[in-house]
Amino acid sequence: MLDQIMNSANFDYLSRGLSAATMRHEVISNNIANVNTPNFKRSAVNFEDLLAKELHLGDEKGRLQLVRTNDRHLPMDVTDKAHAVIEEDGSTTMRVDNNNVDIDIEMAGLAKNQLYYNAMATQLGGFINKMKNVITSGQS
Numbered sequence: 001m002l003d004q005i006m007n008s009a010n011f012d013y014l015s016r017g018l019s020a021a022t023m024r025h026e027v028i029s030n031n032i033a034n035v036n037t038p039n040f041k042r043s044a045v046n047f048e049d050l051l052a053k054e055l056h057l058g059d060e061k062g063r064l065q066l067v068r069t070n071d072r073h074l075p076m077d078v079t080d081k082a083h084a085v086i087e088e089d090g091s092t093t094m095r096v097d098n099n100n101v102d103i104d105i106e107m108a109g110l111a112k113n114q115l116y117y118n119a120m121a122t123q124l125g126g127f128i129n130k131m132k133n134v135i136t137s138g139q140s
Contacts, residue, residue: 012081013051014124020047020084021117027086028110031101038097041090042106050082 024045034040092100 010127011124014120014127016051016081016083017047017120018117018124020045021113021120023047023084023086024113025110025117028106028113031106032103032110035099035101035103035106038099040099040101041088042101043086043088045084046087047082047084050085054080054082 024047027043027045031042089100094100094102
């Protein structure tokens with residue numbers, strides 16, 4: 001039963017989202033630390049776009065998507081799971097020293113990422129709490 005809980009879609013998406021947010025925090029912190037480093041190019045984390053592709057969101061509007069509602073149903077095509085990827089932005093330059101870090105954008109991104117992380121942690125905590133309630137409700 002624990003295996004079913006740990007392998008559920010909610011737990012999987014939320015845990016990967018938390019990992020992506022943690023990686024994004026580290027990348028943004030690195031960008032901020034190198035704001036005055038000549039020739040430094042900022043990096044960003046791409047996860048949400050990859051997850052949307054994994055879930056086929058935005059693909060071929062109007063097309064019916066296959067949904068597996070029971071483990072005994074026919075298996076769907078297995079796709080690779082989306083994981084956060086660090087991408088360097090070498091296409092822009094903000095200053096004459098070839099650094100492209102804008103401290104205002106990075107600080108706003110850090111605040112946005114903190115809100116994202118807190119929301120994901122709250123959702124994951126709520127999911128685990130629901131599972132705990134289901135498990136303990138049969139023990140009375």
